[in-house]
Amino acid sequence: MSAPTSTNNLLEIEQLSVCFGGLQALDRVNLSINEGEILGLIGPNGAGKTTLFNVITGLTAPSHGKLRWQGNSLAGKKPEQICRLGLARTFQNLRLFRELSCINNLQVAMGSNNRRAALELLALVQLQEKADAAAASLAYGDQRKLEFARALATKPKLLLLDEAAAGMNPIEKQDLQALVQRVRCQFKITILIIEHHVPLMMQLCDRLAVLNFGRCIALGSPEQVRRDPLVIEAYLGSQR
Amino acid sequence: MIDISLFVLMLLGALLALAVYLPLRAGQLSLATPGFYTIGGTVAALLSTQLPGLGGSDAVYPLTSLLLEMIVAIAVAGLLAFLIGKPVLKLRGIYLAIATIALVEILRVVLLSSPWFGAAVGIFAIPQPFEGPEGYLIAYGLLLAIVAWACARLERQPLGMAMAAIRDDELAARCMGVSTDQVKLIAFVLSAIVAAAAGVLAAHYFNSWNARQANFDASITTLAFVVLGGSRTWLGPVIGGLVLTALPELLRPIGDLRLIVFGLVILLGPIFIPQGLIKSKQS
Numbered sequence: 001m002s003a004p005t006s007t008n009n010l011l012e013i014e015q016l017s018v019c020f021g022g023l024q025a026l027d028r029v030n031l032s033i034n035e036g037e038i039l040g041l042i043g044p045n046g047a048g049k050t051t052l053f054n055v056i057t058g059l060t061a062p063s064h065g066k067l068r069w070q071g072n073s074l075a076g077k078k079p080e081q082i083c084r085l086g087l088a089r090t091f092q093n094l095r096l097f098r099e100l101s102c103i104n105n106l107q108v109a110m111g112s113n114n115r116r117a118a119l120e121l122l123a124l125v126q127l128q129e130k131a132d133a134a135a136a137s138l139a140y141g142d143q144r145k146l147e148f149a150r151a152l153a154t155k156p157k158l159l160l161l162d163e164a165a166a167g168m169n170p171i172e173k174q175d176l177q178a179l180v181q182r183v184r185c186q187f188k189i190t191i192l193i194i195e196h197h198v199p200l201m202m203q204l205c206d207r208l209a210v211l212n213f214g215r216c217i218a219l220g221s222p223e224q225v226r227r228d229p230l231v232i233e234a235y236l237g238s239q240r
Numbered sequence: 241m242i243d244i245s246l247f248v249l250m251l252l253g254a255l256l257a258l259a260v261y262l263p264l265r266a267g268q269l270s271l272a273t274p275g276f277y278t279i280g281g282t283v284a285a286l287l288s289t290q291l292p293g294l295g296g297s298d299a300v301y302p303l304t305s306l307l308l309e310m311i312v313a314i315a316v317a318g319l320l321a322f323l324i325g326k327p328v329l330k331l332r333g334i335y336l337a338i339a340t341i342a343l344v345e346i347l348r349v350v351l352l353s354s355p356w357f358g359a360a361v362g363i364f365a366i367p368q369p370f371e372g373p374e375g376y377l378i379a380y381g382l383l384l385a386i387v388a389w390a391c392a393r394l395e396r397q398p399l400g401m402a403m404a405a406i407r408d409d410e411l412a413a414r415c416m417g418v419s420t421d422q423v424k425l426i427a428f429v430l431s432a433i434v435a436a437a438a439g440v441l442a443a444h445y446f447n448s449w450n451a452r453q454a455n456f457d458a459s460i461t462t463l464a465f466v467v468l469g470g471s472r473t474w475l476g477p478v479i480g481g482l483v484l485t486a487l488p489e490l491l492r493p494i495g496d497l498r499l500i501v502f503g504l505v506i507l508l509g510p511i512f513i514p515q516g517l518i519k520s521k522q523s
Contacts, residue, residue: 057415083417095412097405099472099520108405109416111398134520154417 008035010158010190011056011087016065018051018214025051027214028065033158038184038191040205040222042198044234047211049194050092053160056192057089058082086157090147090164092194098136102127102146105135109153118153125149125179141172145179152183159183161193165200173197177204202226210234244373248445250485251380252438257465257481258387259435264471265400266427267407269333272324272340274458275347276317276432278451280439282351283313285363285449301367306444313436321432325425344454351451362450366443376445383441384478387434391474403427468509470516479517 011033018026026048033039041049054060056067058079067074069085077085088109097105106118122128125145130138135146144167151159164180165173177200184191195201201208201222208225210218212234218225225231256273263270287309288296294305328339351357370376394400402423405413414420443449461484469480487505491498509516 059411059415079411079414080417080419083415088417089415091412091415095409095415097408097412099408100401100404104401104404107398108401108413108418111402111417113396113398113401150416 009033010035010070011192012066012068013052013056014066014068016052016055016067017063018048018055018060019063024214026055026062029211029214029216031209031216031219033190033192035157035190036184036188037206038180038193038204040201040208041192041194041211042196042201042208043211046213048214049211050162051214052211053089053162053192053194056082056160057087083154083156086155087160088151088154088156088158089160090144090151090162092162092166094140094143094147096135096143096147096150099134101132102135102138103131105146105150106153109150110155121149121153122146124152124183140167141169144168145176148179152187156189158190158192161191161195163194163196165195165197173200176200180204244377246486246489248373248376248380250482251377251384252442252445253462253465253485254478254481255380255384255387255434255438256462257469257477258384258391258474259431259438260462260466261471261474261477262391262403262431262434263424263427264466265395265407266403266424267410268329268424268427269337269463270340270428270431271337271456271459271463272321272343272428273431273435273462274454275340275344276321276435277439277442277458278344278347278351278454279317279320279432280313280436281443281449281453282357282363282439283316283436284309284440284443285358285366287312288367288444289363289365296367298367300371301369301444303369306369306440310437310440313440314433317432317436318429321429322425325428329421329424329428341456341459344456344459348451348454351454358450360451362448362452363443364448366447366449368447369444373445376441379441380438383437387437388474388478395473399423399426464506466516468505468516470513470518472515472520473518476516476518483517 009032013029013031016026016029029052043049051060055062058077074082097108102122103115103118106121107113110118119128119131122131125148127142127146130142135143138146144164148164165176168176180191183189205222207220208222209216210225210231217230217234218228256277259273288294288301288305295302324343328336331339352360370379402413402418405418406420406423410420465480465484466477468484469478470476488498488502491501
Protein backbone atom coordinates (compact mmCIF):
# COMPACT_ATOMS: atom_id res chain seq x y z
CA MET A 1 0.00 0.00 0.00
CA SER A 2 2.98 2.34 0.37
CA ALA A 3 2.74 4.46 -2.73
CA PRO A 4 5.90 5.16 -4.69
CA THR A 5 7.26 8.66 -4.24
CA SER A 6 6.23 10.50 -7.33
CA THR A 7 6.12 14.18 -8.11
CA ASN A 8 2.37 14.52 -7.93
CA ASN A 9 2.18 13.52 -4.27
CA LEU A 10 1.10 16.67 -2.50
CA LEU A 11 1.10 15.28 1.01
CA GLU A 12 2.70 12.07 2.17
CA ILE A 13 1.80 10.55 5.49
CA GLU A 14 4.25 7.88 6.62
CA GLN A 15 3.84 5.51 9.54
CA LEU A 16 1.93 8.15 11.45
CA SER A 17 0.96 7.30 15.02
CA VAL A 18 -0.67 9.39 17.71
CA CYS A 19 -1.16 8.25 21.29
CA PHE A 20 -3.24 10.08 23.86
CA GLY A 21 -2.04 8.45 27.06
CA GLY A 22 -2.99 4.83 26.57
CA LEU A 23 -5.28 5.48 23.63
CA GLN A 24 -3.84 4.79 20.21
CA ALA A 25 -5.74 7.38 18.14
CA LEU A 26 -3.71 6.73 14.99
CA ASP A 27 -1.70 3.60 14.37
CA ARG A 28 1.00 3.61 11.68
CA VAL A 29 -1.13 5.31 9.04
CA ASN A 30 0.32 5.57 5.53
CA LEU A 31 -1.44 7.78 3.03
CA SER A 32 -0.40 9.77 0.00
CA ILE A 33 -2.60 12.51 -1.33
CA ASN A 34 -2.25 13.09 -5.04
CA GLU A 35 -2.43 16.52 -6.51
CA GLY A 36 -5.88 17.37 -7.83
CA GLU A 37 -7.79 14.46 -6.34
CA ILE A 38 -10.71 14.37 -3.98
CA LEU A 39 -9.75 11.88 -1.31
CA GLY A 40 -12.47 10.81 1.08
CA LEU A 41 -11.80 9.73 4.63
CA ILE A 42 -14.47 7.55 6.18
CA GLY A 43 -14.73 5.36 9.21
CA PRO A 44 -16.81 4.87 12.34
CA ASN A 45 -16.85 7.45 15.13
CA GLY A 46 -13.59 7.56 17.04
CA ALA A 47 -11.64 6.02 14.17
CA GLY A 48 -9.12 8.86 14.22
CA LYS A 49 -10.26 10.91 11.24
CA THR A 50 -10.30 14.27 12.99
CA THR A 51 -7.07 13.40 14.81
CA LEU A 52 -5.47 12.90 11.40
CA PHE A 53 -6.71 16.36 10.38
CA ASN A 54 -5.34 17.83 13.60
CA VAL A 55 -1.93 16.31 12.97
CA ILE A 56 -1.85 17.51 9.36
CA THR A 57 -2.78 21.06 10.36
CA GLY A 58 -0.27 21.17 13.23
CA LEU A 59 -2.73 21.18 16.12
CA THR A 60 -1.62 17.79 17.42
CA ALA A 61 1.95 16.58 17.42
CA PRO A 62 2.44 13.06 16.10
CA SER A 63 3.95 10.48 18.47
CA HIS A 64 5.70 8.76 15.59
CA GLY A 65 5.90 9.06 11.86
CA LYS A 66 6.35 11.73 9.27
CA LEU A 67 4.40 14.21 7.23
CA ARG A 68 5.86 15.51 4.04
CA TRP A 69 4.33 18.40 2.17
CA GLN A 70 5.55 18.67 -1.42
CA GLY A 71 8.64 16.78 -0.35
CA ASN A 72 9.38 18.88 2.77
CA SER A 73 8.86 17.77 6.34
CA LEU A 74 6.09 19.44 8.31
CA ALA A 75 7.63 18.47 11.66
CA GLY A 76 7.54 21.26 14.24
CA LYS A 77 5.56 23.65 12.06
CA LYS A 78 2.96 25.81 13.77
CA PRO A 79 -0.65 25.79 12.55
CA GLU A 80 -0.33 29.29 11.08
CA GLN A 81 2.81 28.28 9.18
CA ILE A 82 1.14 25.18 7.84
CA CYS A 83 -1.81 27.28 6.71
CA ARG A 84 0.50 29.60 4.84
CA LEU A 85 2.12 26.64 3.12
CA GLY A 86 -1.27 26.01 1.54
CA LEU A 87 -3.22 23.69 3.83
CA ALA A 88 -6.54 24.99 5.09
CA ARG A 89 -9.28 23.27 6.99
CA THR A 90 -12.80 23.47 8.26
CA PHE A 91 -13.85 22.16 11.65
CA GLN A 92 -16.23 19.42 12.63
CA ASN A 93 -17.76 21.67 15.27
CA LEU A 94 -17.86 24.99 13.46
CA ARG A 95 -15.23 27.45 14.61
CA LEU A 96 -16.19 30.68 12.91
CA PHE A 97 -15.25 34.10 14.22
CA ARG A 98 -18.75 34.38 15.55
CA GLU A 99 -18.94 38.08 16.28
CA LEU A 100 -17.32 39.11 13.04
CA SER A 101 -19.33 39.70 9.91
CA CYS A 102 -19.21 37.08 7.17
CA ILE A 103 -17.04 39.27 5.05
CA ASN A 104 -14.64 39.97 7.91
CA ASN A 105 -14.35 36.23 8.51
CA LEU A 106 -13.04 35.87 4.99
CA GLN A 107 -10.87 38.97 5.20
CA VAL A 108 -9.09 37.59 8.27
CA ALA A 109 -8.32 34.42 6.35
CA MET A 110 -7.18 36.42 3.31
CA GLY A 111 -5.04 38.67 5.49
CA SER A 112 -6.31 41.67 3.56
CA ASN A 113 -9.31 43.98 3.62
CA ASN A 114 -10.01 43.54 -0.05
CA ARG A 115 -13.79 43.64 -0.05
CA ARG A 116 -14.30 42.64 -3.64
CA ALA A 117 -12.28 39.45 -3.44
CA ALA A 118 -14.12 38.51 -0.26
CA LEU A 119 -17.50 39.19 -1.87
CA GLU A 120 -16.59 36.95 -4.79
CA LEU A 121 -15.90 34.10 -2.42
CA LEU A 122 -19.13 34.77 -0.57
CA ALA A 123 -20.97 34.67 -3.88
CA LEU A 124 -19.42 31.28 -4.56
CA VAL A 125 -21.26 29.88 -1.53
CA GLN A 126 -24.30 32.10 -2.16
CA LEU A 127 -23.86 34.17 0.96
CA GLN A 128 -23.21 37.53 -0.67
CA GLU A 129 -26.43 38.92 0.77
CA LYS A 130 -25.28 38.08 4.28
CA ALA A 131 -21.93 39.81 3.81
CA ASP A 132 -22.33 42.19 6.74
CA ALA A 133 -24.27 39.91 9.05
CA ALA A 134 -22.49 38.42 12.06
CA ALA A 135 -21.35 34.88 11.40
CA ALA A 136 -23.18 33.65 14.49
CA SER A 137 -26.49 34.92 13.10
CA LEU A 138 -26.41 32.56 10.10
CA ALA A 139 -28.36 29.33 9.84
CA TYR A 140 -26.32 26.22 10.59
CA GLY A 141 -25.96 25.13 6.97
CA ASP A 142 -24.91 28.65 5.98
CA GLN A 143 -22.31 28.65 8.74
CA ARG A 144 -20.83 25.50 7.23
CA LYS A 145 -20.73 27.17 3.84
CA LEU A 146 -19.10 30.23 5.34
CA GLU A 147 -16.42 28.09 6.96
CA PHE A 148 -15.82 26.43 3.63
CA ALA A 149 -15.40 29.84 1.99
CA ARG A 150 -13.15 31.01 4.82
CA ALA A 151 -10.83 28.05 4.28
CA LEU A 152 -10.77 28.82 0.57
CA ALA A 153 -9.90 32.42 1.35
CA THR A 154 -6.47 31.33 2.58
CA LYS A 155 -5.75 30.22 -1.00
CA PRO A 156 -5.00 26.61 -0.13
CA LYS A 157 -3.50 23.94 -2.32
CA LEU A 158 -5.02 21.30 -0.09
CA LEU A 159 -8.43 21.82 1.46
CA LEU A 160 -9.36 19.65 4.44
CA LEU A 161 -13.08 19.43 5.04
CA ASP A 162 -14.12 17.91 8.37
CA GLU A 163 -17.69 16.61 8.19
CA ALA A 164 -18.50 19.06 5.47
CA ALA A 165 -22.14 18.04 5.13
CA ALA A 166 -22.98 17.51 8.79
CA GLY A 167 -26.35 18.95 9.66
CA MET A 168 -27.25 19.67 6.05
CA ASN A 169 -30.48 18.52 4.46
CA PRO A 170 -30.43 16.33 1.30
CA ILE A 171 -30.72 19.31 -1.04
CA GLU A 172 -27.92 21.16 0.71
CA LYS A 173 -25.81 18.01 0.48
CA GLN A 174 -26.35 17.89 -3.27
CA ASP A 175 -25.37 21.54 -3.51
CA LEU A 176 -22.28 20.89 -1.45
CA GLN A 177 -21.21 18.06 -3.72
CA ALA A 178 -21.53 20.29 -6.76
CA LEU A 179 -19.71 23.06 -4.95
CA VAL A 180 -16.77 20.87 -3.95
CA GLN A 181 -16.41 19.61 -7.48
CA ARG A 182 -16.63 23.08 -8.91
CA VAL A 183 -14.10 24.45 -6.45
CA ARG A 184 -11.66 21.69 -7.30
CA CYS A 185 -11.73 22.65 -10.99
CA GLN A 186 -11.94 26.40 -10.55
CA PHE A 187 -9.20 26.74 -7.93
CA LYS A 188 -7.14 23.72 -9.02
CA ILE A 189 -6.97 22.40 -5.49
CA THR A 190 -6.79 19.02 -3.85
CA ILE A 191 -9.42 18.04 -1.34
CA LEU A 192 -9.33 15.72 1.65
CA ILE A 193 -12.82 15.28 3.00
CA ILE A 194 -14.27 13.59 6.06
CA GLU A 195 -17.95 12.83 5.80
CA HIS A 196 -20.25 10.20 7.24
CA HIS A 197 -22.77 10.24 4.41
CA VAL A 198 -21.36 7.33 2.44
CA PRO A 199 -23.51 7.63 -0.72
CA LEU A 200 -22.35 11.23 -1.10
CA MET A 201 -18.72 10.18 -0.68
CA MET A 202 -19.14 7.38 -3.25
CA GLN A 203 -20.19 9.93 -5.84
CA LEU A 204 -17.84 12.68 -4.86
CA CYS A 205 -14.47 11.08 -4.17
CA ASP A 206 -11.84 9.77 -6.54
CA ARG A 207 -10.43 7.58 -3.81
CA LEU A 208 -11.58 6.61 -0.36
CA ALA A 209 -9.49 5.78 2.67
CA VAL A 210 -11.13 3.93 5.54
CA LEU A 211 -9.96 4.34 9.11
CA ASN A 212 -10.94 2.03 11.91
CA PHE A 213 -9.47 2.13 15.42
CA GLY A 214 -6.72 4.42 14.18
CA ARG A 215 -5.66 2.15 11.34
CA CYS A 216 -6.07 2.68 7.66
CA ILE A 217 -7.83 -0.55 6.73
CA ALA A 218 -8.64 0.17 3.10
CA LEU A 219 -7.67 2.56 0.36
CA GLY A 220 -8.85 2.63 -3.21
CA SER A 221 -11.60 3.64 -5.57
CA PRO A 222 -15.06 3.91 -4.01
CA GLU A 223 -16.06 0.74 -5.81
CA GLN A 224 -13.08 -1.22 -4.44
CA VAL A 225 -13.61 0.05 -0.95
CA ARG A 226 -17.28 -0.79 -0.96
CA ARG A 227 -16.52 -4.42 -1.64
CA ASP A 228 -13.65 -4.67 0.81
CA PRO A 229 -14.51 -7.26 3.45
CA LEU A 230 -12.59 -5.38 6.14
CA VAL A 231 -14.68 -2.28 5.48
CA ILE A 232 -17.92 -4.22 5.59
CA GLU A 233 -16.81 -5.71 8.86
CA ALA A 234 -15.90 -2.33 10.32
CA TYR A 235 -19.28 -0.86 9.46
CA LEU A 236 -21.57 -3.84 9.92
CA GLY A 237 -19.65 -6.17 12.20
CA SER A 238 -18.17 -9.54 11.26
CA GLN A 239 -20.29 -12.28 9.75
CA ARG A 240 -18.59 -14.99 11.78
CA MET B 241 -20.70 73.75 39.05
CA ILE B 242 -18.49 71.54 36.97
CA ASP B 243 -14.85 72.38 36.82
CA ILE B 244 -12.95 72.31 33.54
CA SER B 245 -10.42 70.01 35.19
CA LEU B 246 -13.10 67.31 35.27
CA PHE B 247 -13.21 67.40 31.47
CA VAL B 248 -9.44 66.95 31.37
CA LEU B 249 -9.73 63.90 33.61
CA MET B 250 -12.56 62.53 31.49
CA LEU B 251 -10.40 62.71 28.37
CA LEU B 252 -7.57 61.06 30.27
CA GLY B 253 -10.00 58.31 31.32
CA ALA B 254 -11.05 57.78 27.71
CA LEU B 255 -7.41 57.46 26.63
CA LEU B 256 -6.61 54.92 29.32
CA ALA B 257 -9.75 53.03 28.39
CA LEU B 258 -8.50 52.80 24.79
CA ALA B 259 -5.21 51.46 26.13
CA VAL B 260 -7.10 48.69 27.95
CA TYR B 261 -9.28 48.12 24.91
CA LEU B 262 -6.46 47.35 22.46
CA PRO B 263 -5.26 44.06 24.01
CA LEU B 264 -8.81 43.22 25.04
CA ARG B 265 -9.89 43.44 21.41
CA ALA B 266 -7.44 40.61 20.81
CA GLY B 267 -8.93 38.71 23.74
CA GLN B 268 -6.06 39.54 26.10
CA LEU B 269 -7.04 40.71 29.56
CA SER B 270 -4.06 42.91 30.40
CA LEU B 271 -4.22 45.08 33.49
CA ALA B 272 -0.82 46.65 32.82
CA THR B 273 -2.20 49.96 31.56
CA PRO B 274 -1.54 51.96 34.78
CA GLY B 275 2.01 50.63 34.69
CA PHE B 276 2.76 52.02 31.27
CA TYR B 277 0.87 55.19 32.16
CA THR B 278 3.20 55.58 35.12
CA ILE B 279 6.24 54.97 32.94
CA GLY B 280 5.08 57.75 30.61
CA GLY B 281 4.56 60.12 33.51
CA THR B 282 7.89 59.25 35.10
CA VAL B 283 9.75 59.79 31.84
CA ALA B 284 8.09 63.18 31.44
CA ALA B 285 8.71 64.18 35.06
CA LEU B 286 12.37 63.18 34.94
CA LEU B 287 13.16 64.74 31.59
CA SER B 288 11.43 68.03 32.28
CA THR B 289 12.91 68.48 35.76
CA GLN B 290 16.37 66.99 35.25
CA LEU B 291 17.32 68.19 31.78
CA PRO B 292 17.67 71.99 31.86
CA GLY B 293 18.20 72.00 28.11
CA LEU B 294 14.53 71.16 27.58
CA GLY B 295 13.50 74.52 28.99
CA GLY B 296 12.18 73.52 32.41
CA SER B 297 13.08 76.92 33.85
CA ASP B 298 11.38 78.89 31.07
CA ALA B 299 8.20 80.75 31.94
CA VAL B 300 6.27 78.41 29.67
CA TYR B 301 7.62 74.94 29.03
CA PRO B 302 8.19 74.56 25.25
CA LEU B 303 5.76 72.34 23.37
CA THR B 304 8.62 70.85 21.37
CA SER B 305 10.07 69.54 24.63
CA LEU B 306 6.69 68.05 25.48
CA LEU B 307 6.67 66.35 22.11
CA LEU B 308 10.18 65.06 22.69
CA GLU B 309 9.14 63.62 26.07
CA MET B 310 6.24 61.95 24.33
CA ILE B 311 8.57 60.30 21.82
CA VAL B 312 10.97 59.10 24.52
CA ALA B 313 8.12 57.83 26.71
CA ILE B 314 6.54 56.00 23.78
CA ALA B 315 9.88 54.41 22.91
CA VAL B 316 10.59 53.33 26.50
CA ALA B 317 7.11 51.97 27.15
CA GLY B 318 6.91 50.34 23.73
CA LEU B 319 10.25 48.62 24.14
CA LEU B 320 9.40 47.45 27.65
CA ALA B 321 6.03 46.13 26.47
CA PHE B 322 7.75 44.32 23.63
CA LEU B 323 10.27 42.65 25.95
CA ILE B 324 7.75 41.79 28.66
CA GLY B 325 4.98 40.91 26.23
CA LYS B 326 6.88 38.06 24.62
CA PRO B 327 6.91 35.83 27.70
CA VAL B 328 3.83 37.25 29.46
CA LEU B 329 1.45 36.85 26.52
CA LYS B 330 2.02 33.11 26.59
CA LEU B 331 -0.29 33.20 29.59
CA ARG B 332 -3.99 33.03 28.98
CA GLY B 333 -7.08 34.61 30.48
CA ILE B 334 -6.93 35.25 34.18
CA TYR B 335 -3.25 34.23 34.39
CA LEU B 336 -2.30 37.03 32.04
CA ALA B 337 -4.34 39.41 34.21
CA ILE B 338 -2.47 38.26 37.32
CA ALA B 339 0.92 38.60 35.63
CA THR B 340 0.12 42.12 34.50
CA ILE B 341 -1.09 43.09 37.98
CA ALA B 342 2.28 41.85 39.23
CA LEU B 343 3.98 43.97 36.59
CA VAL B 344 2.22 47.11 37.84
CA GLU B 345 3.10 46.25 41.44
CA ILE B 346 6.77 45.64 40.61
CA LEU B 347 6.90 48.96 38.85
CA ARG B 348 5.31 50.73 41.79
CA VAL B 349 7.79 49.23 44.24
CA VAL B 350 10.75 50.06 42.00
CA LEU B 351 9.66 53.68 41.72
CA LEU B 352 8.88 53.87 45.42
CA SER B 353 12.27 52.58 46.50
CA SER B 354 14.64 54.41 44.18
CA PRO B 355 15.48 58.04 45.01
CA TRP B 356 16.29 58.57 41.36
CA PHE B 357 12.61 58.20 40.50
CA GLY B 358 11.54 60.42 43.37
CA ALA B 359 10.98 57.58 45.86
CA ALA B 360 8.08 58.08 48.27
CA VAL B 361 7.81 61.83 47.91
CA GLY B 362 7.73 61.81 44.14
CA ILE B 363 8.90 64.38 41.64
CA PHE B 364 7.70 67.93 42.18
CA ALA B 365 7.50 71.21 40.30
CA ILE B 366 7.06 69.67 36.90
CA PRO B 367 7.12 72.62 34.47
CA GLN B 368 3.90 73.75 32.80
CA PRO B 369 3.59 73.91 29.03
CA PHE B 370 0.11 75.45 29.36
CA GLU B 371 -1.09 78.30 31.49
CA GLY B 372 -4.33 76.73 32.56
CA PRO B 373 -6.45 73.61 32.30
CA GLU B 374 -7.80 74.81 28.92
CA GLY B 375 -4.43 74.05 27.35
CA TYR B 376 -4.48 70.54 28.76
CA LEU B 377 -8.04 70.10 27.58
CA ILE B 378 -6.94 70.87 24.02
CA ALA B 379 -3.82 68.71 24.29
CA TYR B 380 -5.77 65.75 25.66
CA GLY B 381 -8.53 66.31 23.13
CA LEU B 382 -6.00 66.22 20.35
CA LEU B 383 -4.30 63.11 21.69
CA LEU B 384 -7.64 61.35 22.15
CA ALA B 385 -8.71 62.31 18.64
CA ILE B 386 -5.50 60.87 17.18
CA VAL B 387 -5.69 57.64 19.17
CA ALA B 388 -9.42 57.15 18.52
CA TRP B 389 -8.91 57.81 14.82
CA ALA B 390 -6.05 55.31 14.74
CA CYS B 391 -8.16 52.72 16.54
CA ALA B 392 -11.08 53.26 14.17
CA ARG B 393 -8.71 52.77 11.26
CA LEU B 394 -7.12 49.75 12.84
CA GLU B 395 -10.50 48.05 13.18
CA ARG B 396 -10.94 48.08 9.42
CA GLN B 397 -7.41 46.86 8.74
CA PRO B 398 -6.40 43.18 8.55
CA LEU B 399 -4.54 43.60 11.85
CA GLY B 400 -7.62 44.86 13.68
CA MET B 401 -9.76 42.11 12.19
CA ALA B 402 -7.16 39.52 13.15
CA MET B 403 -7.30 40.85 16.72
CA ALA B 404 -11.06 40.36 16.85
CA ALA B 405 -10.66 36.92 15.26
CA ILE B 406 -8.28 35.90 18.06
CA ARG B 407 -10.82 37.10 20.62
CA ASP B 408 -13.53 35.00 18.97
CA ASP B 409 -11.49 31.83 18.37
CA GLU B 410 -7.74 31.81 18.73
CA LEU B 411 -7.26 28.28 17.46
CA ALA B 412 -9.30 28.90 14.34
CA ALA B 413 -7.38 32.13 13.75
CA ARG B 414 -4.11 30.22 13.82
CA CYS B 415 -5.48 27.64 11.42
CA MET B 416 -6.43 30.49 9.08
CA GLY B 417 -2.82 31.69 9.00
CA VAL B 418 -2.98 34.45 11.62
CA SER B 419 0.29 34.79 13.57
CA THR B 420 -1.55 35.08 16.84
CA ASP B 421 1.57 35.60 18.98
CA GLN B 422 2.64 38.49 16.82
CA VAL B 423 -0.81 40.10 16.71
CA LYS B 424 -1.19 39.87 20.49
CA LEU B 425 2.25 41.39 20.99
CA ILE B 426 1.46 44.29 18.67
CA ALA B 427 -1.79 44.95 20.53
CA PHE B 428 0.08 44.92 23.84
CA VAL B 429 2.77 47.31 22.57
CA LEU B 430 0.20 49.69 21.07
CA SER B 431 -1.64 49.68 24.38
CA ALA B 432 1.56 50.57 26.25
CA ILE B 433 2.24 53.42 23.83
CA VAL B 434 -1.21 54.95 24.30
CA ALA B 435 -0.96 54.67 28.09
CA ALA B 436 2.52 56.19 28.15
CA ALA B 437 1.47 59.13 25.96
CA ALA B 438 -1.44 59.79 28.32
CA GLY B 439 0.99 59.61 31.24
CA VAL B 440 3.31 62.25 29.77
CA LEU B 441 0.52 64.83 29.71
CA ALA B 442 -0.71 63.72 33.11
CA ALA B 443 2.64 64.36 34.80
CA HIS B 444 2.58 67.97 33.62
CA TYR B 445 -1.07 68.41 34.40
CA PHE B 446 -0.79 67.09 37.96
CA ASN B 447 2.42 69.08 38.42
CA SER B 448 3.87 66.28 40.54
CA TRP B 449 4.33 62.59 39.95
CA ASN B 450 4.83 59.62 42.25
CA ALA B 451 4.70 55.88 42.44
CA ARG B 452 1.11 55.87 43.65
CA GLN B 453 -0.11 56.41 40.08
CA ALA B 454 0.56 52.74 39.44
CA ASN B 455 -1.76 50.68 41.59
CA PHE B 456 -4.24 47.89 41.45
CA ASP B 457 -7.21 50.25 41.92
CA ALA B 458 -6.24 52.06 38.73
CA SER B 459 -6.04 48.73 36.90
CA ILE B 460 -9.57 47.88 37.94
CA THR B 461 -10.98 51.35 37.30
CA THR B 462 -9.59 51.46 33.77
CA LEU B 463 -10.89 47.95 33.14
CA ALA B 464 -14.32 49.07 34.33
CA PHE B 465 -14.27 51.82 31.67
CA VAL B 466 -14.11 49.15 28.99
CA VAL B 467 -16.47 46.73 30.68
CA LEU B 468 -19.17 49.40 30.88
CA GLY B 469 -18.47 51.03 27.53
CA GLY B 470 -17.90 47.86 25.56
CA SER B 471 -14.86 46.32 23.94
CA ARG B 472 -16.14 45.76 20.41
CA THR B 473 -15.34 49.15 18.86
CA TRP B 474 -13.20 52.11 19.88
CA LEU B 475 -16.28 54.15 20.79
CA GLY B 476 -17.18 51.86 23.70
CA PRO B 477 -14.04 52.48 25.77
CA VAL B 478 -14.18 56.20 25.00
CA ILE B 479 -17.76 56.48 26.27
CA GLY B 480 -16.98 54.25 29.24
CA GLY B 481 -13.92 56.31 30.16
CA LEU B 482 -15.79 59.61 29.89
CA VAL B 483 -18.87 58.46 31.81
CA LEU B 484 -17.15 56.58 34.61
CA THR B 485 -14.66 59.38 35.22
CA ALA B 486 -17.45 61.92 35.39
CA LEU B 487 -19.86 59.80 37.41
CA PRO B 488 -18.23 60.10 40.86
CA GLU B 489 -18.00 63.88 40.43
CA LEU B 490 -21.55 64.27 39.15
CA LEU B 491 -22.79 62.19 42.05
CA ARG B 492 -20.92 64.27 44.60
CA PRO B 493 -24.14 65.95 45.86
CA ILE B 494 -25.41 62.61 47.16
CA GLY B 495 -22.33 62.21 49.31
CA ASP B 496 -20.94 58.79 50.12
CA LEU B 497 -23.90 57.16 48.40
CA ARG B 498 -22.08 57.90 45.14
CA LEU B 499 -19.60 55.14 45.83
CA ILE B 500 -22.48 52.71 46.08
CA VAL B 501 -24.00 53.95 42.84
CA PHE B 502 -20.61 53.73 41.15
CA GLY B 503 -20.19 50.17 42.39
CA LEU B 504 -23.67 49.24 41.22
CA VAL B 505 -22.95 50.55 37.73
CA ILE B 506 -19.84 48.40 37.49
CA LEU B 507 -21.63 45.41 38.97
CA LEU B 508 -24.85 45.59 36.98
CA GLY B 509 -23.30 46.68 33.70
CA PRO B 510 -21.91 43.27 32.75
CA ILE B 511 -25.11 41.55 33.86
CA PHE B 512 -27.55 43.61 31.82
CA ILE B 513 -25.33 44.78 28.98
CA PRO B 514 -22.61 42.14 28.72
CA GLN B 515 -21.25 43.62 25.49
CA GLY B 516 -21.13 47.09 27.02
CA LEU B 517 -23.01 50.25 26.09
CA ILE B 518 -21.63 50.30 22.54
CA LYS B 519 -22.22 47.01 20.76
CA SER B 520 -20.70 45.84 17.52
CA LYS B 521 -22.76 46.85 14.52
CA GLN B 522 -23.28 43.25 13.36
CA SER B 523 -25.34 42.15 16.32
